[in-house]
Amino acid sequence: MKSFEKSKTMFAESETVLAGGVASSLRASMKPVPVFAESASGSRIRDVDGNEYIDFLLAYGPSVLGHAHPELIASLHEAMQRGITYGVQHRGEIELARRLTEVLPCADKVAFSGSGTEAVMLALRLARAYTGKKKIVRFHGHYHGWSDTIFTSFPSADMKPSAGASGSAEAVMPGTGGQSELSLREIILLPWNDAAVLEQTLRERAGEIAAVITEPVMCNSGCIRPLPGYLEKMRELTAELGIVLIFDEVITGFRLGLGGAHGRFGIKPDLMTMGKALAGGIALSAVAGAGAIMELIANGRVSHLGTLNGNGAAMAAALTTLDILGRNGGEMFPKMDALAQRAAEGLREKLRKFGFRGVVNQIGPVFHLMFIERDRVDTFEDFSRRDSSLYFEFAERMLEEGVLIRTNGLWYVSIAHEERDIELMLEAADRVLQAMAADRKREG
Numbered sequence: 001m002k003s004f005e006k007s008k009t010m011f012a013e014s015e016t017v018l019a020g021g022v023a024s025s026l027r028a029s030m031k032p033v034p035v036f037a038e039s040a041s042g043s044r045i046r047d048v049d050g051n052e053y054i055d056f057l058l059a060y061g062p063s064v065l066g067h068a069h070p071e072l073i074a075s076l077h078e079a080m081q082r083g084i085t086y087g088v089q090h091r092g093e094i095e096l097a098r099r100l101t102e103v104l105p106c107a108d109k110v111a112f113s114g115s116g117t118e119a120v121m122l123a124l125r126l127a128r129a130y131t132g133k134k135k136i137v138r139f140h141g142h143y144h145g146w147s148d149t150i151f152t153s154f155p156s157a158d159m160k161p162s163a164g165a166s167g168s169a170e171a172v173m174p175g176t177g178g179q180s181e182l183s184l185r186e187i188i189l190l191p192w193n194d195a196a197v198l199e200q201t202l203r204e205r206a207g208e209i210a211a212v213i214t215e216p217v218m219c220n221s222g223c224i225r226p227l228p229g230y231l232e233k234m235r236e237l238t239a240e241l242g243i244v245l246i247f248d249e250v251i252t253g254f255r256l257g258l259g260g261a262h263g264r265f266g267i268k269p270d271l272m273t274m275g276k277a278l279a280g281g282i283a284l285s286a287v288a289g290a291g292a293i294m295e296l297i298a299n300g301r302v303s304h305l306g307t308l309n310g311n312g313a314a315m316a317a318a319l320t321t322l323d324i325l326g327r328n329g330g331e332m333f334p335k336m337d338a339l340a341q342r343a344a345e346g347l348r349e350k351l352r353k354f355g356f357r358g359v360v361n362q363i364g365p366v367f368h369l370m371f372i373e374r375d376r377v378d379t380f381e382d383f384s385r386r387d388s389s390l391y392f393e394f395a396e397r398m399l400e401e402g403v404l405i406r407t408n409g410l411w412y413v414s415i416a417h418e419e420r421d422i423e424l425m426l427e428a429a430d431r432v433l434q435a436m437a438a439d440r441k442r443e444g
């Protein structure tokens, strides 16, 4: 049995001074206790009790290079010796913006910010200013950060339907205390992967709708792929009806390929948001998109602000991350894909072996494992039927076995992972699922 005593003591101490004991609410859900990291390198993370884990959490996504990548550290060190942030312009901003316009098919121009939440705020603002309209279509199960005008609820199993194709006036419910009910009044919440509902809504309400925002793969709820033709239809309709299409690529960006999901699928949104993997673990996000829309920042119609925007450390980190990911024609992407595929297939096999029903949805280096009485999961409605308490138990037992995973089912693979990590993880899953099956048998 692993000891988590030091983490427990530190969590208790943390609760005395840090609201909730954690720095971001989701982290509190880890059992038996939110562990405290001591250090991390490559695919491994070590906690204060001396336990080592193979890391598939990857800091909720940013650590696409694995931890403490030597080149990333060297470039940060070098950049920071020249000053961390200036508040005036510098070459790194141009270099990174140029690089992004080269690798992202939708990017004529780029604007930097600090978090995915901020990037989404800016994208929505641009879309409203560009179209002169107010409503935003977003989808059940997608997450676009925690700002008041878009945050519904997360995890989102209790999302309420809203004024959709029917045109009913039912309001979208706030996701948190302290959020005004009015803040979501411009949101139209629709089921995702349903082209008919989308078409009906957009056609009926095109005059009010500024933007459709979507994760191009529903990573936040089940890693569900778009059904064939769905994103193409979304692109076609929004172009026809004068609605800005925003792909929120905070997860898929620099993970499904250097060109993100839109590069991989060959569909060009008007705007995209990116964050997480962009700077390999340093806070940085960006909006990129069509010149005509980005122009609103240049001509002053849209304010875009932020003290630390474009800071030297973040620019250097992103340039190095993109260098590494783009090396040798981007050979890291198929490598990560193959490892994630092996992990997903292996986990499916283990579920079958021990009599558990479940689904593993994988695309590139990201996948979602859920316990569910179904063979496939294509919609948020289906996803909501998963047994999340069983997964919680699985995650806790995997931690005990030396594998760190998110408690909601989403796994990430980095360029630092190797086949051996996947095999060790599968051996751990074998022991865990065997024990869970035996417990269930005993309980009858």
Ligand SMILES: Cc1ncc(COP(=O)(O)O)c(C=O)c1O
Pocket (backbone or CB within 6 Å): 115, 116, 117, 118, 120, 143, 144, 145, 146, 215, 220, 248, 249, 250, 251, 275, 276
């Ligand atoms: C798709 C998506 N958009 C936006 C965000 C918000 O990003 P951040 O947590 O950096 O504010 C997230 C975070 O998980 C995300 O997954």
